[in-house]
Amino acid sequence: MTYCVGLLLDQGLVMASDSRTNAGVDYISSYSKLHVFQPAPDRLFVIMAAGSLATTREVLDRIRRDLDQAVNPRPSFYQQSPGATLLNVNYLFEAATYLGQVSVAVQNEHGPALRQSGVSGEATFILGGQIAGQPPGLFLIYSQGNAIAATPETPYLQIGESKYGKPALDHIATIGLSLDDGARLCLVSLIGTARSNLSVGPPFEVAVCARDLFSPSYRLKLDANSPELETITQQWRESLRQAFRTLPRFGWELGETQAAPPL
Amino acid sequence: MTYCVGLLLDQGLVMASDSRTNAGVDYISSYSKLHVFQPAPDRLFVIMAAGSLATTREVLDRIRRDLDQAVNPRPSFYQQSPGATLLNVNYLFEAATYLGQVSVAVQNEHGPALRQSGVSGEATFILGGQIAGQPPGLFLIYSQGNAIAATPETPYLQIGESKYGKPALDHIATIGLSLDDGARLCLVSLIGTARSNLSVGPPFEVAVCARDLFSPSYRLKLDANSPELETITQQWRESLRQAFRTLPRFGWELGETQAAPPL
Secondary structure: OOEEEEEEEOOEEEEEEOOEEEOOOOOEEEOOOEEEEEEEOOEEEEEEEEEOHHHHHHHHHHHHHHHHHHHOOOOOOOOOOOOOOOOOOOOHHHHHHHHHHHHHHHHHHHHHHHHHOOOOOOEEEEEEEEEOOOOOEEEEEOOOOOEEEOOOOOOEEEEEOOOOOHHHHHHHOOOOOOHHHHHHHHHHHHHHHHHHOOOOOOOEEEEEEEOOOOOOOEEEEEOOOOHHHHHHHHHHHHHHHHHHHOOOOOHHHHOOOOOOOOO | OOEEEEEEEOOEEEEEEOOEEEOOOOOEEEOOOEEEEEEEOOEEEEEEEEEOHHHHHHHHHHHHHHHHHHHOOOOOOOOOOOOOOOOOOOOHHHHHHHHHHHHHHHHHHHHHHHHHOOOOOOEEEEEEEEEOOOOOEEEEEOOOOOEEEOOOOOOEEEEEOOOOOHHHHHHHOOOOOOHHHHHHHHHHHHHHHHHHOOOOOOOEEEEEEEOOOOOOOEEEEEOOOOHHHHHHHHHHHHHHHHHHHOOOOOHHHHOOOOOOOOO
8 A cells, every 4th residue: 555645835845655565465565656856947746656556657657758758859669659748748737637648548558457357557646846937736646537636725635545644634734834844744644644554654755845946845764763753753642642631521520420311 | 434433441441433324425314323232230232333224223123122022022023033132142252243143134134135226235333341250342243244352452443434533543542541531532533533534423422331330331422512522622633733843843944954865
């Protein structure tokens, strides 16, 4: 499984992912799911991927080939006629459309063989980034190629094993968070998910992309054994327990009520 | 959907459930999912149910009929030959077996018609309780009728929409929690789930069952508008945000590191 979360904040973007990949419980390995593309100084794209590793790998390779061929065209047996690339899209939503089209093309190519094996080649992506002259944006691209975008009301998007990490986001995420707090929140969401689901695990990767910088301001890769990850995990857990201990008492604990009446 | 959680603690049991039932998003209603059975002074059973409302309703009605017929036998066109009841089981695990058998019988009876409509009649249950002379116990009964039990290492069991509320349990639940803290923890888990999934909602019901009492010590039913629920929700959210604000800073915030090296 996988868990990736992106935050669209006033100050820019935070993208975060786990790195665990599994085919069953007995083939677990580690792959980065967070990919940064800076094809020109006026644009930055960060792509996170969940789903079939073969699909997401090929989608990323095709995106890189499209970029390479745009700069350095050579005859290619496999490449289809040249079209959109991350270099020539004019709007971030066009990059999301392009990513969706590449994803659907890869899924269609392998679909018949996969269906015969009863396997799904589906994949979902989060695309965050900015093109100069436009605000940053964050998109979730479904396996069917269509996409939704983060908004001020819902500043986060998730793919993969998203449920365990959602309450923390719902309680804390607002568009006004600082980028640093956004990075902490993504880690908290990842930590909770990894604790509840073995198929999500470190290394955790985080990319912090300040608005108008067109390059990640900070990148983190926290291994399972990293002292930083251990510190934040321990402290979050202790703070949660402390928060829990300060919750109001029930009436019966205060002697205000006898046993509650039968319902 | 539904969310029910049970805790098996040193001091006894806490059982908690939401009350929202939905068939699609346009038919939402409220049903209690927490049912207390005290068929004799030496035994207490609390049953929570998730899944097909028709199945869970009929399972509970059959359990009540079996109890009634054991005390007050009358010819019954529908009832099968008399067998186990909550009155004559000698061990709590036998009550779980009995509940599983009733559930499978109901599902089998309606299964062919449901399958023709492409509908599932599956249901899962949590059974908590105690029979005199034995410790309290907590079981999760799958729709296939088999069951697992809570243990000191994993003192909670969940049915229904269980993922959103699991991290809070994983961070805080231990068998040594007091019953009152257990009730608070179940509410926290319910509150987080209801916030993240519209199909889970109040009234929230909680039954606290102290060891060797054979009757719930306290029962709560918190409506959406109840001041108690509002207070605990607000305070949990504020405490979470406070906990979040006290997390350690990243190296770059402390001026210790420059931008992290590229990965």
